[in-house]
Amino acid sequence: MKPNQTDVVGEYLHEVDRRLSGLPLLQRRELLADLAAHIETERTERNVRSEGELLEILERLGSPDVVAAAAYEEAGPPPAVNQQPYAAAAPPFGAAAPPPYAATPPFSAPARGNAKRLGWIIAAVAAVAVLLLLCFGLALARGDSSEPAPSVTRPPVPERHS
Amino acid sequence: MASGLRRGTLEFCVLAMVELEDRYGTEIVRRLAEEQSLAATEGTIYPLLSRLRRGGMLDSKWAESPSGPPRRYYSLTPAGRSALAHFRTEWVSFRQTVDRLVGTGEIA
Numbered sequence: 653m654k655p656n657q658t659d660v661v662g663e664y665l666h667e668v669d670r671r672l673s674g675l676p677l678l679q680r681r682e683l684l685a686d687l688a689a690h691i692e693t694e695r696t697e698r699n700v701r702s703e704g705e706l707l708e709i710l711e712r713l714g715s716p717d718v719v720a721a722a723a724y725e726e727a728g729p730p731p732a733v734n735q736q737p738y739a740a741a742a743p744p745f746g747a748a749a750p751p752p753y754a755a756t757p758p759f760s761a762p763a764r765g766n767a768k769r770l771g772w773i774i775a776a777v778a779a780v781a782v783l784l785l786l787c788f789g790l791a792l793a794r795g796d797s798s799e800p801a802p803s804v805t806r807p808p809v810p811e812r813h814s
Numbered sequence: 815m816a817s818g819l820r821r822g823t824l825e826f827c828v829l830a831m832v833e834l835e836d837r838y839g840t841e842i843v844r845r846l847a848e849e850q851s852l853a854a855t856e857g858t859i860y861p862l863l864s865r866l867r868r869g870g871m872l873d874s875k876w877a878e879s880p881s882g883p884p885r886r887y888y889s890l891t892p893a894g895r896s897a898l899a900h901f902r903t904e905w906v907s908f909r910q911t912v913d914r915l916v917g918t919g920e921i922a
Binding site for chain 2: 668679682683686687689690692693694696697712713714718719721722723725726727728
């Protein structure tokens with residue numbers, strides 16, 4: 653096996669792996685092992701010598717995008733919705749970085765990320781509102797003290813006629 | 815054809831392939847990818863095999879091969895066997911209904 657041929661295979665597997673970051677670790681490793689075994693088997697059984705033939709094997713496997721898209725499709729629906737025990741066990745792995753491309757089905761990790769971000773935004777807005785209220789109140793209080801007593805002076809209570 | 819229908823039936827083609835004898839991954843993948851009308855690229859079948867294994871339809875074990883790298887052999891579990899049997903009856907009546915409604919049956 654020439655070193656440049658290994659490079660082609662290694663690069664292909666790396667490109668697939670790069671797209672699987674949103675998958676549970678075990679599924680990710682399983683797929684890479686399956687693909688690596690497939691390439692090795694094809695190479696041996698078809699007695700592949702040239703790089704052109706090797707590229708044909710990779711072409712038949714499909715582009716990293718296509719393979720990764722299938723992996724996400726078969727990974728199952730987001731764990732939050734799914735009631736299956738396996739999917740329920742997935743979140744610790746699934747919480748990894750969101751898949752880097754758009755062709756993926758909606759995933760729990762990015763969704764949780766969005767919810768988190770939304771939470772932060774709401775908290776920030778609330779903090780600013782509280783601060784503004786405080787400033788406003790302070791200004792009012794100062795205004796009260798500097799000005800002569802406003803209209804709180806009540807009209808004299810009408811005397812009761814006896 | 816709708817890709818959902820294709821993918822939904824492809825898994826039963828996989829189960830049927832290992833019904834009578836265990837087969838290794840590359841063997842299954844090659845055979846199915848040969849079928850033009852299934853439109854399945856080889857690399858997309860491995861995630862399907864993984865799901866069927868996780869779902870308890872298939873079992874797998876690695877074994878040495880007489881020549882070349884170790885092979886991962888798949889076998890049908892009892893659950894896979896009954897799912898396949900169920901699909902066979904459903905598929906026949908499904909096909910007949912669609913043929914009747916779409917007008918693709920032999921006696922159209």
